[in-house]
Amino acid sequence: MGVKDGERDNVNFSTIPKGAKPTLVKDDSFFTKKRFGFIFNEEKQIKEAYKEITKVEDMLSPGNSACLGCHAELALRTTLRILGPNTILAIPPGCMGGIGVVGFQGGAGTKIPVFFPLLDNTAAMLAGIKRAYRRQGRDDINVVAFAGDGGTADAGFQSLSGAAERGENIIYICYDNEAYMNTGVQRSGTTPKWSWTQTTPIGDGSRGKSQKGKDMPMIMAQHGIPYVATANPSFLPDYIEKLKKAMQVKNGMSYIHLYSGCPTGWKFPTEKTIEVGKIAVETNLYPLWECENGKFKLTHKVWKRRPISDYTQSMQKYAHLSPEEISELQGIVDSNYKRLEKLCKL
Numbered sequence: 001m002g003v004k005d006g007e008r009d010n011v012n013f014s015t016i017p018k019g020a021k022p023t024l025v026k027d028d029s030f031f032t033k034k035r036f037g038f039i040f041n042e043e044k045q046i047k048e049a050y051k052e053i054t055k056v057e058d059m060l061s062p063g064n065s066a067c068l069g070c071h072a073e074l075a076l077r078t079t080l081r082i083l084g085p086n087t088i089l090a091i092p093p094g095c096m097g098g099i100g101v102v103g104f105q106g107g108a109g110t111k112i113p114v115f116f117p118l119l120d121n122t123a124a125m126l127a128g129i130k131r132a133y134r135r136q137g138r139d140d141i142n143v144v145a146f147a148g149d150g151g152t153a154d155a156g157f158q159s160l161s162g163a164a165e166r167g168e169n170i171i172y173i174c175y176d177n178e179a180y181m182n183t184g185v186q187r188s189g190t191t192p193k194w195s196w197t198q199t200t201p202i203g204d205g206s207r208g209k210s211q212k213g214k215d216m217p218m219i220m221a222q223h224g225i226p227y228v229a230t231a232n233p234s235f236l237p238d239y240i241e242k243l244k245k246a247m248q249v250k251n252g253m254s255y256i257h258l259y260s261g262c263p264t265g266w267k268f269p270t271e272k273t274i275e276v277g278k279i280a281v282e283t284n285l286y287p288l289w290e291c292e293n294g295k296f297k298l299t300h301k302v303w304k305r306r307p308i309s310d311y312t313q314s315m316q317k318y319a320h321l322s323p324e325e326i327s328e329l330q331g332i333v334d335s336n337y338k339r340l341e342k343l344c345k346l
């Protein structure tokens, strides 16, 4: 049940979701004896990945105005280290531009060229840049978008879809914080059902967003481009491998959809970002997969799926959900996951 136009004037648009109770994620449950071996291996991989990326220069200024605990900022910093200096970056309006990356007081926040397209033409502008380099015989430049979900799934979708269909050789990374965060937490096309946002409030007549979110990585896979993947900054080694694969593609677009926890917009403690991102994967809400030349593959197997309530309780954006709604959500997660497993068997 959504809020109809005209009814909105009576709705409370406060920044705290009505009825929200503060919730804390319990870290301790993670470190059971049974899981220790698994954690040890995972930590080893993370340490190795960290060693690898810190060998090269950090291309993002240490001082920027991202919120504490921003998943997208961690992802952007890592992305630039992997892409290296031969990279041109486009960041459309949104948080990652807004934190000072595209320019602040006469200087850019990156050590590589970065430009600020409109919210709706990122892929088209990048396609032109890539073609111009190719014409000069330069095929060694990574031409990369780092765009929010609004700039990707809504405003920029026509230009992204067109560029994918034409086979433009660009890397498009969407950091999905599931709302228009930079302008104050408004719902976007990828905002999941029942989420609290400023424009999908909780109150009489509204239980948050009434529609399902767009499944952007699947939509991009349906374009038949050479490489599509989901990734999550809480699983950095997996992301790094996927980014390297995306850089190898020469015959079309690579698209990576990044889960991006946002403590400010989702309302969870800033020090819990990595953990919240892990729960998203461990509940199968956000499975890690890739589709290489049409072949789907899970890149991280979850051995014991956690209940979706572990996730909904970790942030205030879902604090209003009833037990029935949580079990409906569990059903949606399970059926999406089954569909993905089937695709991986094809």
Ligand SMILES: Cc1ncc(C[n+]2csc(CCOP(=O)(O)OP(=O)(O)O)c2C)c(N)n1
Pocket (backbone or CB within 6 Å): 093, 094, 095, 096, 118, 119, 120, 147, 148, 149, 150, 151, 152, 155, 177, 179, 180, 181, 182, 183, 188
């Ligand atoms: C055509 C257009 N409409 C609206 C805006 C205002 N605007 C600037 S940033 C932004 C939010 C972008 O959201 P998203 O792409 O999800 O990135 P985030 O802020 O979450 O990082 C909007 C709506 C704009 N720049 N251009």
Ligand code: SF4
Pocket (backbone or CB within 6 Å): 065, 066, 067, 068, 069, 070, 071, 072, 073, 095, 099, 177, 181, 182, 261, 262, 263, 264, 265
């Ligand atoms: S609002 Fe969210 S996405 Fe934007 S900078 Fe802050 S934490 Fe990051």
